[in-house]
Amino acid sequence: MKTNQDIGSAFKKKLEDLHNSPDDFVWDDIEKKLKKKRRRLLFWYFTFGLGILIVSLFIFNPFNSLNESQHHNLNTQEQPLELVEQETEIKTSANANFKVENNEDANIISDTNSTSNSNLEHNNSNQQTHTNSSTKNQSSTTNVSATINSKTQDNVSKQYNSNSKNALQNRVTSEKQQLDNVVVNKNKIDTISQPSMVSITETKASNSLNGSISNNQTALKSSQSTTPTRDKNALAESSIERAKDSLLNIDNEVLAISEDKEKIEEALEKDEKVKDSLPERKVRWSINPQLIQSNYGAFKTKTTDNTSTNYGILLGVRMTKNTFLRFGVKKLDLMQTVDDVPNSVSFLEIPLEVKYFFRDKNFNPYLTGGISYFMFESSSSDNPVNLEYGDHFSLNLGLGLEHKLFDRFYINLESNFNYQIKPITSNINYTPYIFSIGTGIDYRF
Amino acid sequence: MDLEEIIKACKRNKLKAQSQLYKRYKDDLYILCLKYCKNKEEAQDNLQDSFLDIFDNIKAYKGTGSFEGWMKRITIYKAIDKYKKTQPINIEINDAILEDTSIDSEIIEVIPLDDILKYIQELPTQYRMVFNLYELDQYSHKEIAQMLNISENTSKSNLHRAKHILKQKILNVNPLISKTTINK
Secondary structure (H helix, E strand, C coil): CCCEEEHHHHHHHHHCCCCCCCCHHHHHHHHHHHHHHHHHHHHHHHHHHHHHHHHHHHHHCHHHHHHHHHHHHHHHHCHHHHHHHHHHHHHHHHHHHHHHHHHHHHHHHCCCCCCHHHHHHHHHHHHHHHHHHHHHHHHHHHHHHCCCCHHHHHHHHHHHHHHHHHHHHHHHHHHHHHHHHHHHHHHHHHHCCCECCHHHHHHHCCCCHHHHHHHHHHHHHHHCCECCHHHHHHHHHHHHHHHHHHHHHHHHHHHHHHHHHHHHHHHHHHHHHHHHHCCCCCCCEEEEEEEEEEEEEEECCCEECCEEEEEEEEEEEEEECCEEEEEEEEEEEEEEEECCEEEEEEEEEEEEEEEEECCCCCEEEEEEEEEEEEEEEEEEECCCCCCCECCEEEEEEEEEEEEEEECCEEEEEEEEEEEEECCECCCCCCEEEEEEEEEEEEEEC | CCHHHHHHHHHCCCHHHHHHHHHHHHHHHHHHHHHHCCCHHHHHHHHHHHHHHHHHHHHHCCCCCCHHHHHHHHHHHHHHHHHHHHCCCCCCCCCCCCCCCEEEHHHHHHCCHHHHHHHHHCCCHHHHHHHHHHHHCCCCHHHHHHHHCCCHHHHHHHHHHHHHHHHHHHHHHCHHHHHHHCCC
16 A cells, blocks of 8 residues: 655654664774873873962972071071170160260360369260160160171171271270360469369269269369369379270270170171071072883782883972972883783873982982872783773882982982872772882982 | 763763763764764764763753753764864755655665665755754754754755655666656
């Protein structure tokens, strides 16, 4: 019986019985592309993470800031403390000298007429003011000194030198003038007879320079009034004696200050030595090609024929005197025989590790630790169960020893243990690991 | 592992689950590709790209609607994308063809299935697309017009042309049968 049907409907009905399968290579291609995609993704994650880490370390550099703070502590706690004390003393005495000298000069210029009492009081008040300001200076200088670097210390030292020299010169000059004035006054006293007020002024006089000057002036004024001739002579002689004592005191101070100067210079030298002993910042990078003997073993199973020779290169950046952050690439062609079935697999290892030296001498033991990203390249196996290797990470721990050959060249020998995190995606009842011994030349620049 | 578990594992990019999903749907999607493509090679190529798109976009599948339908749509769109890239020129034929495109179902019965598929694959690409979308996958002319960037009339015209070509093929290949059974 003939039944007409639309050709579209007829075709649809007929095609419902169509059964067909794609060739096997279609899935193989899909699988390869999926693995490649995942590998690329992981690689970019790793590279991105590594980049962020390196940039962060360069920006924040916690190791370096630690060093700087240590250095800073050295500056503020050891030699610099001594420096600060000396600087404070110097500043105080130099300032005081300047101010006292100015006052003295003013007193001398205003001559020995009727201002001695007020001068005495003024000088005393000045001394108090200087003492207060000295205290303030001391505390503020101590605070400021926490941030002082060697440069400012040099400046302080220079300033101190010039200030103290000027102060001393001014002081010596004024003392000489004082002595001359006293001699002139003595001559005047010899000719003018006036009553004495010495007992009052002498009790107020001190051994200090300012006191002596004030006393001289007071004595002068007193002697201008009603002192008897004998007392006048005694007064003049005592004034001369005090002036001489003042000069001796100045000499002693000069000696003391020059001793201080020597101490400061010594302290600065020590500071320079400390700086020299700090890490040499110029040596920042290291490059280390390595030849590696790898043992591809496994936990929970016995492996044989698992040794292979591989190679790699590591680039290091110095974080502290004893620490390098290193990364690089290693080409690993690994092999192992499990249950009499040989497997081989190739990886590209990208390690990111910290290398810590216990010391920095001719023979330096060191520790390494970090992670590695393993990029799967190829594999072959006679195992009936297909081992699906893939990209993965590992945890690394190592111990090494390096020897300084000459200048910036070091030879090293190090052992590394890589704990593999899921290197095989298919179900296996063992966990592979890599134990390797590597050697190479480390060049630092 | 049921489909839901497979989908969840595929969303976590598990290769094993992806392999299972492929095994489960490869035949259905391959047949779909065979109908939309010129030949077996192109169909396998389209199948591969479709599965890669499925794995890439599986996270976007919310679980509403048929998963198989979602995969089929991706496969069809992949074929259309390829067609658009390789054949940017539209065949704009709006001639009214009033020829009858019906055929005796008995003739269809005697034609081998592979030949039926071959006739479809030999259609001009745009005709093949429209024929498959409209006749085999139940898209409307409006939808087809949007998918292929053509007008609805062009879609209708292309469909009619495709049917006419298919009928002519059957008549040419099987002249004896056609003389006796095909009504014009």
